[in-house]
Amino acid sequence: MKKLILTTLLLTGIFISMVAQRIEPNYDESKVPVYELPPLLVSAKGKQIKSIKQWESIRRPEILEMFSSQMFGKTPGSPFTTSYEVVSVDANALDGKATCKQLRISFSNGNTVRSMLMLIYLPNHIKGKVPLFFAYNFDGNQTVSTDSGILFSNHTSENKRGLKVRRWPIEMIISKGYGVATACYHDIFYDEKDKHAESILPLLGYDPGQSLEGDSWQAIGAWAWGMSRAMDYFETDSRIDAKRIALMGHSRHGKAALWAGAQDQRFAIVISNESGCGGAALSKRAYGETVAVITNSFPHWFCPDFSRFANNEQSLPFDQHELIALIAPRPVYVASAVDDRWADPKGEYLSAFHAGEVYRLYGYEGLPSEEMPALNTPVISRVGYHIRTGVHDVTDFDWQCYLNFADKWMK
Structure with missing residues (x-):
């Protein structure tokens, strides 16, 4: 019941926002505008990219800069220090199957301190270093388990x-x-539009009294930054194999996961679970959630300049297939749900399909066809994909696909 109420409130808020702007979502394929995707393997100066060296030295930096300056914002380079405090260790969690560790990761610039509370489960039957999945949760670490010993932050x-x-x-x-x-x-x-001062932004040079520049970093950029700080910790833990970390994100976290994976090449696998507009879905299709809707409903997610493309997706100098391509040659998985039309499953698939052009440059197979696979039939080439029955969610089926994908590429 609580889940239903929260979901209803969220959808009602988005609907009211859309009505105020007289925006009706398009769910009709015949009304998808004619569009042309920016070429992946042609540089800004028109040079054909024919080698891995040219991709990595010319085209990849160009695409990374476009997403940084016109969508997610530029990640600050301000100095900070990090400390790790182990809060608890339970070597007999899950009836002895796992070791449960809780730690507080604190960041400081000498004036401002922020912290992230992390929950980790590691299998006891594996000796030595283990591969690991990392993903954010929405409402606190205590939501992922009924264990009364799991701590949570003061916002939940x-x-x-x-x-x-x-x-x-x-x-x-x-x-x-x-x-x-x-x-x-x-x-x-904190996922509200007026929470900049309470976020990690002041730690990295943001002055709550100043207005944001057009390419200023906001929530998705910050969440991606936090994912990389989790990776920093994994590199210090003797039980974790930091070279085999799979980064998974659902919905808005999927947007952040793709952006984190594009910037931070330490993540071995990147997984987008129904990330939709601003994540895996092609913006130029203008299907379901659009740039106009997302920048109005969540103005704190992207850099301010991204709103220039509201109702003007065709002028975007980039699209989301290029975001996925930035993860190459590392394995990437995109997942959709057939009833999650808001996230545009076809747009997510096409984005992953077209990213395959760069994977082929590295000698790997992408998705085999422009036609989507059948329901509940995962494809696990270097670019993985499935569309399952059901709605916007994370299910056991999704996880089983991700585990199989990790078995193929990380073991």
Whole structure:
């Protein structure tokens, strides 16, 4: 019931916003505008990109800069220090199947301190270093388990304990020989438009009294930054194989995961679960959620300049197939749900398909056809994809596909 109420409130808010702007979502393929995707392997100066060296030295930096300056914002380079405090260790979690560790990761610039509370489960039946999945949660670490010992940040509450257990099949992940770690994304940037001063932005030079520049970093950029800080920790943990970290994100977290994976090449696998507009879905299709809707409903997610493309997607000098291509040659997986039309499953698939051009440059197979696969039939080439039955969610089927994908590329 709580989930239904929260989902209803969110959708009602978006609907009211759309009505105010007289925006009606397009769910008709015949009304998708004619569009032309920016070429992946042609430089800004018109040079054909024919080698890995040219991609990595010329075209990849160009695409990275476009997303940085015109969509997600430029990541600040301000100095900060990091410290790790182990809060608790339970070597007999999940009836002895796992070790559960909780730690607080703190960031300081000498004046401002922010922290992220991380929850980690590691399989006890694996000796030595283990590969691991990392993903944010939406409402606090206590939502992924009913364990009363799991702590949570002060922006959430006890009554949410166990609320999202069904999205986190921790025992299934552990049984396959993988660890799983999570942190609440609110610890990095509380997901409301007026929370900049409470986020990690002041730590990195943001002055709450100043207006944001057009290419200023906001929430998605900050969440991606937090994912990389989690990776910093994994590199210090003797039980975790930091060279085999799979980064997974659902919905808005999927947008952040793609951006984190594009910037930080330490992530071995990047997984987008129904990330939609601003994530895996092609913007130029203007299907379901559009740039106009997302920048109006969530103005704090992207850099301010991204709103220039509201109702003007055809003028975008980039599109999301290029974001996915930035992850190459590392394995990437995009997942959709057939009833999640808002996230544009076809647009997500086409984005992943067209990114395959860069994977082929590296000698890997992308998705085999421009036609989407059948329902519940995953493709696990170097670019993975599935569309399952159901709605916008994370299910056991999704996780089983991700585990199989990781088995293929990380073991």
